[in-house]
Amino acid sequence: MAEMNMVEAIRDALDIKMAQDRDVVVFGEDVGYFGGVFRCTAGLQEKYGKDRVFDAPINESGIVGVGIGMATYGLRPCVEVQFADYIYPAYDQIVSEAARLRYRSAGDFTAPITIRTPCGGGIFGGQTHSQSPEALFTHVSGLKTIIPSNPYDAKGLLIAAIEDDDPVVFFEPKRLYNGPFDGHHDRPSKSWAGHPWGDVPQGHYIVPIGKAAIRREGAAVTILAYGTMVYVAEAAVAATGIDAEIIDLRSLVPLDIETIVTSVQKTGRCMIVHEATLTSGFGAELAAQVQERCFYHLEAPIARVTGWDTPYPHAQEWDYFPGPKRVGKVLVAMMEEI
Amino acid sequence: MSEHGPLSFNVPEPMGRPGDEPDFSYLDVPRAGTVRKPPVDVDHQDIRDLARTMIRVLNRDGDAVGEWADPVEDETILHALRSMIRTRAFDERMMTLQRQGKTSFYMKCTGEEAIAIGQQLALAPGDMNFPTYRQQGLLLCQDYPLVDMISQILSNANDPLRGRQLPVMYSSKKHGFFSISGNLGTQYVHAVGWAMASAIKGDTKIATAWIGDGSTAESDFHAALVNASVYKPPVVLNVVNNQWAISSFQGIAGGDSATFAERAHGFGIPSLRVDGNDWIAVYNVSRWAIERARRNLGPTLIEWVTYRVAPHSTSDDPARYRPRKESDAWPLGDPVLRLKNHLIKRGLWSEDRHVQAEAEYAQEVKAATKKAESFGVMGGGSTARDIFDDVYKDMPPHLREQRQKLGV
Numbered sequence A: 001m002a003e004m005n006m007v008e009a010i011r012d013a014l015d016i017k018m019a020q021d022r023d024v025v026v027f028g029e030d031v032g033y034f035g036g037v038f039r040c041t042a043g044l045q046e047k048y049g050k051d052r053v054f055d056a057p058i059n060e061s062g063i064v065g066v067g068i069g070m071a072t073y074g075l076r077p078c079v080e081v082q083f084a085d086y087i088y089p090a091y092d093q094i095v096s097e098a099a100r101l102r103y104r105s106a107g108d109f110t111a112p113i114t115i116r117t118p119c120g121g122g123i124f125g126g127q128t129h130s131q132s133p134e135a136l137f138t139h140v141s142g143l144k145t146i147i148p149s150n151p152y153d154a155k156g157l158l159i160a161a162i163e164d165d166d167p168v169v170f171f172e173p174k175r176l177y178n179g180p181f182d183g184h185h186d187r188p189s190k191s192w193a194g195h196p197w198g199d200v201p202q203g204h205y206i207v208p209i210g211k212a213a214i215r216r217e218g219a220a221v222t223i224l225a226y227g228t229m230v231y232v233a234e235a236a237v238a239a240t241g242i243d244a245e246i247i248d249l250r251s252l253v254p255l256d257i258e259t260i261v262t263s264v265q266k267t268g269r270c271m272i273v274h275e276a277t278l279t280s281g282f283g284a285e286l287a288a289q290v291q292e293r294c295f296y297h298l299e300a301p302i303a304r305v306t307g308w309d310t311p312y313p314h315a316q317e318w319d320y321f322p323g324p325k326r327v328g329k330v331l332v333a334m335m336e337e338i
Numbered sequence B: 001m002s003e004h005g006p007l008s009f010n011v012p013e014p015m016g017r018p019g020d021e022p023d024f025s026y027l028d029v030p031r032a033g034t035v036r037k038p039p040v041d042v043d044h045q046d047i048r049d050l051a052r053t054m055i056r057v058l059n060r061d062g063d064a065v066g067e068w069a070d071p072v073e074d075e076t077i078l079h080a081l082r083s084m085i086r087t088r089a090f091d092e093r094m095m096t097l098q099r100q101g102k103t104s105f106y107m108k109c110t111g112e113e114a115i116a117i118g119q120q121l122a123l124a125p126g127d128m129n130f131p132t133y134r135q136q137g138l139l140l141c142q143d144y145p146l147v148d149m150i151s152q153i154l155s156n157a158n159d160p161l162r163g164r165q166l167p168v169m170y171s172s173k174k175h176g177f178f179s180i181s182g183n184l185g186t187q188y189v190h191a192v193g194w195a196m197a198s199a200i201k202g203d204t205k206i207a208t209a210w211i212g213d214g215s216t217a218e219s220d221f222h223a224a225l226v227n228a229s230v231y232k233p234p235v236v237l238n239v240v241n242n243q244w245a246i247s248s249f250q251g252i253a254g255g256d257s258a259t260f261a262e263r264a265h266g267f268g269i270p271s272l273r274v275d276g277n278d279w280i281a282v283y284n285v286s287r288w289a290i291e292r293a294r295r296n297l298g299p300t301l302i303e304w305v306t307y308r309v310a311p312h313s314t315s316d317d318p319a320r321y322r323p324r325k326e327s328d329a330w331p332l333g334d335p336v337l338r339l340k341n342h343l344i345k346r347g348l349w350s351e352d353r354h355v356q357a358e359a360e361y362a363q364e365v366k367a368a369t370k371k372a373e374s375f376g377v378m379g380g381g382s383t384a385r386d387i388f389d390d391v392y393k394d395m396p397p398h399l400r401e402q403r404q405k406l407g408v
């Protein structure tokens, strides 16, 4: 075991896979010599050489497109898009090419590419360094979409993603790179040191894709969250004292619907928390699936607490995404429904 | 068995990394005044060499020489020098502001001041720049209010953009400054479309597009070039080659294989490569390209060769990826010093006036900063109510409901 923050855990995963498998290559803007603007790839070029870890031109469609080409040859590229906000230029390559290659060639060609990208707000990043575009990818068949919430999962899920034979979009909540987050902007950020999920096993292990984690067991209500919002949910539960069960989805597609259904049938209530905007967000999908499977168990309407339906603001970000107060208020209101 | 050896591919490397001696031997710097000036209606085929060489006017002695040394009015050139000093004072102060925790972020243009200020002074009211984040000079050489500019950086109650944009992502239609997108390259195409619209409307306004060397790799750069080549709208396509894109040197964007100016050749767009640290060259080449646009002669691409002296942004430490003293070794010098020496030589300026101007602008920026801070710092003064306006022209019911939920 070793104390790691999420950046170190991601680097460790890449290091282990590169050492194990010569087919793993890593590239993206500034990831080579410099080791990435968030330092996730620091030291890898020195260790594995320039033909396996290198800087890419600022051209996201090129990064993903080149990665797809390599993957079809038989390599396992793990590319970085510097911010999730810059994944849009690559969207066509991800959606029209990576996602469908296996299907349209009847399995003749495949693109096992992993696309890592930092997402989410809370760091004063403004509109172009804060977005959570995961729903845009969950809507596309042929892709897997993953969002870890802690160093332990980040490492195990990233190794699983690189080993996966399908294209994976791997979102890294940048607010969690250095420590967990309690949703309050006026409190100093904590470090992962001493946190149970900052304690990361050395060497190779995987966290299976498609398996959610129950972060807190409870009987009164089920909260579905992922990434940063897991901590906001925890803080809201602590503040209200409501006996909620918190489920960290970890993987949105494939979704661990069984764990969700078992929990909601037990608690009779379901709340969904995400940072992305409400309308057509992943919460809508969750609500629909829970409703289909748990309707007769529900004692209150399913609630969604999310970012507002506006672009991401710079100065007002703490009013934009859900915090413990907003979540707590809805939790309390849900418990009052009969 | 193949008769060939194993294949290889190339990952370009810069001339120097931390600990190395700076080395700019890849850069050919012709003597000032040696590159010819063609007529504005020249055929692009006849100036292909101008995309490879470098147009320079100011020589080592501070004289403006050669065919590109068209006379510039005293008033204009003095305004340019003052604006460059002012821009530097502004950058210094804003950097401090970020270090004091009063703003989240800042980006300097140190060493590149001549480019924005040279081109803006050659433009006419009504023309539209589609800038990136390193052209603060476009606003600072116009009458744009300093307090508003700093308020944007502070995201405070006086911020014209109501706290919504990252600091330095200004917007002012009135000053020909299109709202900046943080997504690199996207607006290069917009400039082409705007220029086409001006032509469709029978107007006389032209557009300018701005992009960095690194961002020329974006597909949108190529989309802009193909559209400019087909429709030949009145647009000036600027590439600011400051050698670095965060930690990646210009070779990672393909700059080692061909100059950025040469990329225009495949599109049949006339293209020039210019010393961007030479204000007179910037101004006169801009005038040439703008004249072409206004006379319906179509687009021009200009590569401005310069150096990013400052860190990429306040989140960056260039000592981690380039030789520490690299900016001192930059062969094209400091644009402010070069123009200053020229003006002193012409008897329009003096060392004393320079020192005085530096103090004056430092003072002006300081006072404006103080005033701006009175409206709030680091988002202070902006309100959560501002989140919901301007998403649509009229606020739809679901946003009204969400605003109520937030209780603002």
Ligand SMILES: Cc1ncc(C[n+]2csc(CCOP(=O)(O)OP(=O)(O)O)c2C)c(N)n1
Pocket (backbone or CB within 6 Å): A029, A058, A060, A082, A086, A089, B134, B182, B183, B184, B211, B212, B213, B214, B215, B216, B242, B244, B245, B246, B308, B312
């Ligand atoms: C589409 C997109 N990809 C990546 C980024 C992140 N990014 C911001 S600035 C930058 C470097 C740009 O370099 P260059 O175009 O040379 O301009 P310079 O900063 O040198 O002025 C990068 C990669 C971005 N803003 N947008």
